[in-house]
Amino acid sequence: MASRDLNENAAARETILALATGPVRSAVAILRLSGPASRFVLETIAGTCPDPRRASLRHLRSPTTNEILDHALVFWFPGPGSFSGEDMAEFHVHGGTAVIGAVIAAILDIPRCRLAEPGEFSRRAFLAGRLDLSEAEGIADLVDAETELQRRQALRQMDGALSTAVQGWRDRLVDCLAEVEAELDFSDEGDVPDHLADAVRPRVAAVRCEIAAALADGRRGERLRQGFTVVIAGAPNAGKSTLFNRLLQREAAIVTAIPGTTRDVLETSLDIDGLPVILIDTAGLRSTEDVVEKEGIRRALLRAEGADLVLALEAFDSPPQPSSWAAPTLRLWTKSDLRQAPDAFEGLAVSSTAGEGIAELLDAIADRAREALGNGAALVTRERHREALVTALAALDRGVELDKPPELFAEDLRLALRGLGRVTGHVGVEDILDRVFSSFCIGK
Ligand SMILES: Nc1nc2c(c(=O)[nH]1)N(C=O)[C@@H](CNc1ccc(C(=O)N[C@@H](CCC(=O)O)C(=O)O)cc1)CN2
Ligand SMILES: Nc1nc2c(ncn2[C@@H]2O[C@H](COP(=O)(O)OP(=O)(O)OP(=O)(O)O)[C@@H](O)[C@H]2O)c(=O)[nH]1
């Protein structure tokens, strides 16, 4: 892929530094550098530049005082065959906060070195043509992945699943456009034979169809990134917080025998069979004049409305609840250890204290989440991709209309190509780079 970095002169570039590992005490911490001064930093702090890609054990020294700061493994990754495409270096230091602070301070003393912005290493890799925009997003998603399916989806995207599909559509549409344009060039105006457009139209329609299929995915990819939200709702004292704690296997919410205990919305993520589930405990629903409780109930109803699934709890000792919710609902009869569900009850009986029905409930949630989130094979994983593909699809829809003059057909093809190019960042991306990369972590 050609370098997109046309504006900046490499030598004038700053060298960026970041802690690539977590900002906590750890056995080993990795400091990462990218930019033209990387080699000089290695020579200054570690004495000499090691062989490319080989771990070398060095004393790190402060260039100002010559004091030894740490014994560390150091790496040299010469550009352009590095992750970012630039010269890069790594310091694998002991992961104490004072060690990290001292080495960072020593490096920042070197001219033209500064701390990296979030996503700046990946941004430089993108600008150097080492990866495209959707592959860079895959890296960010991989770092953020909390469940197995999120990991799988992110890895596919990092490996270019979406890029490859988009690139294939682009190539085919470019061929179509070239044929339409050639014909336009060689014919008198308004005199393009219809058979040309007729020959190209089915090929465009085939691409159109594939893009439409990728979009008709029930937003699985986006939802897998975000998680499947399950709201626990019901009357005060129905056992919502007890169930919440049982599903999380820890005492996250306060439980008492007093109705109206929970007021805030409590939200925690849960991994069920690799599926990311966001479990939400809410205030018990009742009419009340208490302003705090009222606000809690308002928030509870708001979250229930936007949920992927509402668990509507009822117990023998709690008043009946609204029978229908805007979101898909699973009715639960709680406290089944104390009183059996009435015969007419349509739903699942559970006891959070005795454990009855809990495995079945987890299975039911997993089934619904799997249905909504898919298996990690969706191509479209962000609203950004969807918007760009919808734009391309709309242009192709217009393009394939019968009796469309070839000039306008060609223009529609160009618009479609621009939409596809935005997914991978091949065209018109200046406005979205900040938005995409600022959501990355520091050090990525
Ligand atoms: N210590 C460390 N671990 C890491 C990374 C890193 O930068 N540093 N990574 C970074 O995020 C990931 C690995 N990804 C990488 C991707 C490409 C190259 C690289 O230098 N590629 C060259 C040469 C490959 C070779 O021949 O060995 C290339 O593709 O040309 C390095 C790391 C995960 N683990
Ligand atoms: N025996 C039995 N008691 C339960 C069960 N679930 C909840 N309880 C009891 O019911 C009472 C209310 O439980 P909570 O979980 O606080 O109820 P809640 O729905 O969160 O109530 P609010 O937060 O007030 O809306 C507590 O005394 C719990 O110990 C259960 O499965 N079996």
Ligand SMILES: [Mg+2]
């Ligand atoms: Mg509660």
